[in-house]
Amino acid sequence: MPPSIHPVDLIAALRDKSLTPAIVFLTSRRACDEAMEAFDHAQTVLPPARQEAIAAALERVIAQYPSIAEHPLIPTVQRIGVAAHHAGHLPSWKIAIEELMRQGCLDAVFATTTLAAGVDFPARTVVITQSSIRKARDFMDLTIGEVQQIAGRAGRRGKDYVGFAVVTPSPYIDLGVLTKGFTGNPEAIDSQFTITYPMVLNLLKAHQHNQIQAILAKSFAQFQLNQRAELLERKLDTLHLQMEPFGPRVCTDWITQWHTFDQARRQKSHRHQTVRHEAPEMTARFHFLTPGRVVGLNRGRGVVLRQYRSKGQKSPMVTILRPGGAVTECPAGIVTEIYDRIFDCEEQPGYPWCTAASFDELHYQLTELPTRLPVLPILVSKESEPLPDAIVQSLGDFPCPTCSSRSACQKDYLIASRMRQEQQRHMKSIQALRTSLWHRFQERIDVLQKFGYLTPESQLTADGEWARLIRIDHSLLITELIRAEAFTGADPAVLTGIMASIAHDDDRPGAFPRISSGLSSLLGQVRKLAESLSPYEDPPLLRADIAAVAERWVSDPNLTWIGLCRSTTMAEGDIYRLLARTLEFLSQLHTLKATHPGLADTASKALALIRRGVLEELP
Amino acid sequence: MTTDELAQLLAQQPVAILHRLARGRVQRHFRAGKRRLIDMLIQHSTNNLAGLESDLQALIEERQSRVQTPVPPANPVPPRQTAPHTSRRPTRTHEPESTEPGVTLTAWLEGLGVPTPQPFVPDPWQEEALAGLAETDVVVSVPTGSGKTYVAVEAARRAMSENRTIIYTSPLKALSNTKFTEFSKIFGSDQVGILTGDRQDNAQAPILIMTTEILRNLLYDAASGEIDVRLDTLGLVILDESQYIADPERGVVWEETIIFCPSQAKLLLLSASIGNPQDIADWLTSIRPSPCRLVRHSKRTVPLRAGYLHPNGKLTPLFRTAGIPYGHPGQLHPEAKRLFLQYEEDTLPSGRTRR
Numbered sequence: 001m002p003p004s005i006h007p008v009d010l011i012a013a014l015r016d017k018s019l020t021p022a023i024v025f026l027t028s029r030r031a032c033d034e035a036m037e038a039f040d041h042a043q044t045v046l047p048p049a050r051q052e053a054i055a056a057a058l059e060r061v062i063a064q065y066p067s068i069a070e071h072p073l074i075p076t077v078q079r080i081g082v083a084a085h086h087a088g089h090l091p092s093w094k095i096a097i098e099e100l101m102r103q104g105c106l107d108a109v110f111a112t113t114t115l116a117a118g119v120d121f122p123a124r125t126v127v128i129t130q131s132s133i134r135k136a137r138d139f140m141d142l143t144i145g146e147v148q149q150i151a152g153r154a155g156r157r158g159k160d161y162v163g164f165a166v167v168t169p170s171p172y173i174d175l176g177v178l179t180k181g182f183t184g185n186p187e188a189i190d191s192q193f194t195i196t197y198p199m200v201l202n203l204l205k206a207h208q209h210n211q212i213q214a215i216l217a218k219s220f221a222q223f224q225l226n227q228r229a230e231l232l233e234r235k236l237d238t239l240h241l242q243m244e245p246f247g248p249r250v251c252t253d254w255i256t257q258w259h260t261f262d263q264a265r266r267q268k269s270h271r272h273q274t275v276r277h278e279a280p281e282m283t284a285r286f287h288f289l290t291p292g293r294v295v296g297l298n299r300g301r302g303v304v305l306r307q308y309r310s311k312g313q314k315s316p317m318v319t320i321l322r323p324g325g326a327v328t329e330c331p332a333g334i335v336t337e338i339y340d341r342i343f344d345c346e347e348q349p350g351y352p353w354c355t356a357a358s359f360d361e362l363h364y365q366l367t368e369l370p371t372r373l374p375v376l377p378i379l380v381s382k383e384s385e386p387l388p389d390a391i392v393q394s395l396g397d398f399p400c401p402t403c404s405s406r407s408a409c410q411k412d413y414l415i416a417s418r419m420r421q422e423q424q425r426h427m428k429s430i431q432a433l434r435t436s437l438w439h440r441f442q443e444r445i446d447v448l449q450k451f452g453y454l455t456p457e458s459q460l461t462a463d464g465e466w467a468r469l470i471r472i473d474h475s476l477l478i479t480e481l482i483r484a485e486a487f488t489g490a491d492p493a494v495l496t497g498i499m500a501s502i503a504h505d506d507d508r509p510g511a512f513p514r515i516s517s518g519l520s521s522l523l524g525q526v527r528k529l530a531e532s533l534s535p536y537e538d539p540p541l542l543r544a545d546i547a548a549v550a551e552r553w554v555s556d557p558n559l560t561w562i563g564l565c566r567s568t569t570m571a572e573g574d575i576y577r578l579l580a581r582t583l584e585f586l587s588q589l590h591t592l593k594a595t596h597p598g599l600a601d602t603a604s605k606a607l608a609l610i611r612r613g614v615l616e617e618l619p
Numbered sequence: 620m621t622t623d624e625l626a627q628l629l630a631q632q633p634v635a636i637l638h639r640l641a642r643g644r645v646q647r648h649f650r651a652g653k654r655r656l657i658d659m660l661i662q663h664s665t666n667n668l669a670g671l672e673s674d675l676q677a678l679i680e681e682r683q684s685r686v687q688t689p690v691p692p693a694n695p696v697p698p699r700q701t702a703p704h705t706s707r708r709p710t711r712t713h714e715p716e717s718t719e720p721g722v723t724l725t726a727w728l729e730g731l732g733v734p735t736p737q738p739f740v741p742d743p744w745q746e747e748a749l750a751g752l753a754e755t756d757v758v759v760s761v762p763t764g765s766g767k768t769y770v771a772v773e774a775a776r777r778a779m780s781e782n783r784t785i786i787y788t789s790p791l792k793a794l795s796n797t798k799f800t801e802f803s804k805i806f807g808s809d810q811v812g813i814l815t816g817d818r819q820d821n822a823q824a825p826i827l828i829m830t831t832e833i834l835r836n837l838l839y840d841a842a843s844g845e846i847d848v849r850l851d852t853l854g855l856v857i858l859d860e861s862q863y864i865a866d867p868e869r870g871v872v873w874e875e876t877i878i879f880c881p882s883q884a885k886l887l888l889l890s891a892s893i894g895n896p897q898d899i900a901d902w903l904t905s906i907r908p909s910p911c912r913l914v915r916h917s918k919r920t921v922p923l924r925a926g927y928l929h930p931n932g933k934l935t936p937l938f939r940t941a942g943i944p945y946g947h948p949g950q951l952h953p954e955a956k957r958l959f960l961q962y963e964e965d966t967l968p969s970g971r972t973r974r
Contacts, residue, residue, distance in 0.1 A: 148892055
């Protein structure tokens, strides 16, 4: 089976059930174009009457916008009654298709999902082939709101009783996303408030520094943050209620008191543990197991040659000379009796741990020992090592050990302390929610002060006065470029090139015309500056090829639109949008006539040069 | 809470919660492991850790409450949601498989055709919005294609009769151009002007179409003392497609516009269906001189039917019922279900590979 239905079959199926006119949403522009190509060899053509109707309607649009007179898609559209409509087309072509659709001349339009949010023309049916959408270089599932936006195109008011949304699968479809989208409630929307440099400058121009917090508090962002804060406050209230039974006892802040007391106690018990793994008898005996001491073992007796602690052994160890002359290493626990008899023993660092002479002597003495020997009485003190003074002192400070509510405190401490931690966390969060916008604003002020657009008292400097008029993306980069006089002496074409590369934010690859050396060296400077500004503002892409396209259009007044399009692989719609956006950026520079007459003059020349051909004809 | 504490708290949560947090924050989060997911979440919201944290708390809370009450109360309708048929069920609820067969294709296709032209009668919600606008600001949240333009045009007409200036803004230049043509046809071309980033026609006309950015700039200039007569006589500001307030890049412009909008002008926010229009209305009430009126409904003017077209050309209804079973995404038509499963089996033999 094919991974997805062939466009010709799709349209045939829709026509068969009279579900036309339809909008078919496809994943990409390329898919739209390929769908149109698929109709090149299709057998089904429209009856002549309808072909003429399309031709007549197109004629009327062409009269208004001559640039689409030779559009390569026109023959197919006329023959088949199907068209493509996406961002790669010129706005005039899109207007023409919308007009045809409104008049009911077309059976289907292949469109990308971006259309759903943009221009509205309804149809009887929408066909959905995907469940994800390309957003910022990545694919994301459609939200419920987006599915309903797409489905909203189905059903024309006054022309249809019902609208149809038809799902046809393609390899990247998730039916669950779509069914949820059809049947669900749209998502709640969240504020996307960001604080921009022009916003800071304009606010400080019109208001005092101390009034601004009140203005920020009026934003939807703060409204939503407040909602969250209120939620947390309600939680805090319930926590307060829950904490009431654990309220002040003998001491007002018993949780802290108990916490410190508990810490101190833990420290104590911790010390006990290190001692506990040796029996107290053992510890007491150990002092007497010195070299030369006669000890009783399970079988026979022996003389201690040395005692030591080994890392490999749990208990302290002794080396014992046995009656047969054997030297054994055994744990101190093996010693059953300690006799009141010590022989002289000359110690030596190596085996057999005493000099040869004393070894022989000891060996001899051991065999000569009487059968009964007095046993050394060893007192085992139950008293363990005393606590360090500091802790004894601090425990004495606490009322807890003798307090009447001690057992209650001990029982409740875990729950109560957890609740109090939660309380503190909520309070911190509420604080952050209430003040985060203002902090962000303050950060921006700091940056602007650093660059000299604001005085330390947050008044606008002379530079700030004009910089506030630049209200576009990458405003900091542009104003810094102007201050660095990067544009002095630049001709309109170079200025256009730079502005285009700043304005363009799409990274679709492509092949583009050569760039002039003047523009390329200036662009290098711009890149360096953008790099150095990157901690304060995200740098634009600054593509040289984009700059070259815009530069060519301005520098060569004889260049036709077709010529420009042939010099690059960019779609015409993209070129149009690039130039339109560049126009916007340049007209912002044009507003600086009072302070930068030279630059404003160059900008207005560039504006005049851009506005020709297609760009003049279109709204 | 510091970043470290937050990271710890996140690490304690089950991955499902992290994925829910990541929706709309992190792209391709479903591919990331838990630790990477936490990194990405924190990295994404370095500027708004508090927001992330409170969302997390809400999710934890929700989870806890679900654990405590395994059987949710039947149809929990939050008090704000007025539309009864769209009340959302918990997504995991098991849909009882009804045994009755789904609707037939012929029944599904019934009603196809062109209705006879009827005289235009405004819907009740349109009347309500216009009546509300006579007194105060209005937020309209209705499905796509229900006739928001009618409200805009009528409101503009009424404001014009009081010799007031009207500003109509839309997010896209193309939309502005379409509306300019449309309004010129209705009010006459000398009554309508357009201001976009690169176009200025008839800029002193009583009805001005512009992109929202331009209006924001006008308001900034007015705030800093540059007098613009158009703002003095301003009686109505219409913000079309105002769900753009949630646009990551441009949403801030809508907020600025609404904050700085002169208080003598009425605001009319037209938006597609969104989940929390009441929030927007409450917000407007809190910052504007008079309490804002919310007009919402979720019923489409032209009812919708969903179908499934198999690559072999077979068409079936998508759901058991002819209309959309709102709130019940699991009620698929048995035939559509069978065909889709077959499709998945045929095209993805070795498990799902999604981009």
